[in-house]
């Protein structure tokens with residue numbers, strides 16, 4: 001039974017999310033990243049001997065919204081939600097001074113474990129001191145930005161906010177490391193499955 005990783009591209013073509021400095025809209029930026037992530041996962045993790053394979057599928061909110069996209073994920077994983085996870089891809093935007101990396105979690109055990117691992121990997125990749133802005137819990141209790149995505153599907157879910165598109169230095173990181181960010185997320189998800197789920 002392969003692990004299943006659903007990658008959800010944040011926002012929609014009609015409402016593409018934030019527009020960073022010299023960056024494509026979030027939707028376009030992450031659509032390209034997600035396509036590379038899927039190809040990377042298939043070439044590196046699809047058929048490793050001695051380990052469970054990891055299937056990756058891309059999901060979009062276009063026309064069906066957050067609830068529709070996560071319903072597709074839930075249907076895809078069926079009764080194997082514990083052997084699955086979702087990552088929704090975003091970049092952050094705020095005032096020009098705001099910068100850093102954060103990962104949003106529903107607060108469930110699986111989501112927290114996955115979020116911690118992805119956050120650590122992205123901080124190392126992007127040269128962030130410590131854990132940067134850290135893992136933030138968003139769910140039905142606080143109903144803060146992103147909570148709907150985190151609680152709508154059956155598998156553990158996280159949202160990545162690798163950097164701020166509105167900050168000059170962060171936007172440069174997003175431009176330079178677009179595919180490295182995606183591939184690090186894939187690696188960390190595989191590690192989560194192998195070390196946390198598969199034992």
Ligand SMILES: [Zn+2]
Pocket residue numbers: 010011017018026089090091
């Ligand atoms: Zn976004």
